[in-house]
Amino acid sequence: xxxxxxxxxxxxxxxxxxxxxxxxxxxxxxxxxxxxxxxxxxxxxxxxxxxxxxxxxxxxxxxxxxxxxxxxxxxxxxxxxxxxxxxxxxxxxxxxxxxxxxxxxxxxxxxxxx
Amino acid sequence: xxxxxxxxxxxxxxxxxxxxxxxxxxxxxxxxxxxxxxxxxxxxxxxxxxxxxxxxxxxxxxxxxxxxxxxxxxxxxxxxxxxxxxxxxxxxxxxxxxxxxxxxxxxxxxxxxxxxxx
Numbered sequence: 001x002x003x004x005x006x007x008x009x010x011x012x013x014x015x016x017x018x019x020x021x022x023x024x025x026x027x028x029x030x031x032x033x034x035x036x037x038x039x040x041x042x043x044x045x046x047x048x049x050x051x052x053x054x055x056x057x058x059x060x061x062x063x064x065x066x067x068x069x070x071x072x073x074x075x076x077x078x079x080x081x082x083x084x085x086x087x088x089x090x091x092x093x094x095x096x097x098x099x100x101x102x103x104x105x106x107x108x109x110x111x112x113x114x
Numbered sequence: 115x116x117x118x119x120x121x122x123x124x125x126x127x128x129x130x131x132x133x134x135x136x137x138x139x140x141x142x143x144x145x146x147x148x149x150x151x152x153x154x155x156x157x158x159x160x161x162x163x164x165x166x167x168x169x170x171x172x173x174x175x176x177x178x179x180x181x182x183x184x185x186x187x188x189x190x191x192x193x194x195x196x197x198x199x200x201x202x203x204x205x206x207x208x209x210x211x212x213x214x215x216x217x218x219x220x221x222x223x224x225x226x227x228x229x230x231x232x
Binding site (some may be wrong): 040041042043045048056088090092099100102103104105107108109110 | 118126146149151156157158159160161163164166205209210211219220221222223224
């Protein structure tokens with residue numbers, strides 16, 4: 001089983017829908033991350049959770065709502081999204097959020113907003 | 115100011131050619147870490163290497179090598195005898211100490227798309 005698993009792989013939703021992205025890591029890590037990857041832009045860090053506590057919210061609009069019920073699972077709840085939110089959303093984990101540790105990424109969820 | 119600059123947006127080479135991907139970074143910290151990641155078409159970012167700011171030794175791993183030079187704030191990545199499977203987007207990233215009350219962040223460059231043609 002891969003280290004970091006994201007579901008679904010693809011998601012198409014209307015602007016009024018509510019959906020959730022799921023991330024699960026099997027590496028025994030304590031830090032988890034959400035990134036947004038848009039075309040021709042650097043990866044943008046959205047949220048960081050360390051030992052289930054949110055330690056970073058990088059000025060993300062409230063239509064994105066993260067949830068971290070335990071160190072192995074991370075969700076991103078979506079509602080009333082905009083077309084510019086269409087992107088690849090990547091989840092990552094690391095041992096405990098220290099800056100010397102590599103992050104391990106999932107395959108991402110490609111989100112399209114109609 | 116952009117902290118990690120990958121000036122090459124796209125590079126195309128023919129198999130067996132050597133290719134170097136450039137990465138220039140900016141930081142005021144004395145302790146920091148540099149990373150390279152590979153993103154194949156499947157989307158997953160694959161960790162390749164980590165370097166700390168106190169270790170300027172170059173590293174070689176098979177066909178891959180990394181040249182870290184603090185004097186020019188560069189951390190370049192070279193693939194020798196490139197293969198079609200090396201085709202991917204490659205990202206350089208910088209991790210600094212966390213600001214007070216904040217979290218340590220990994221700051222990525224915009225990536226270089228490498229295409230290796232048969």
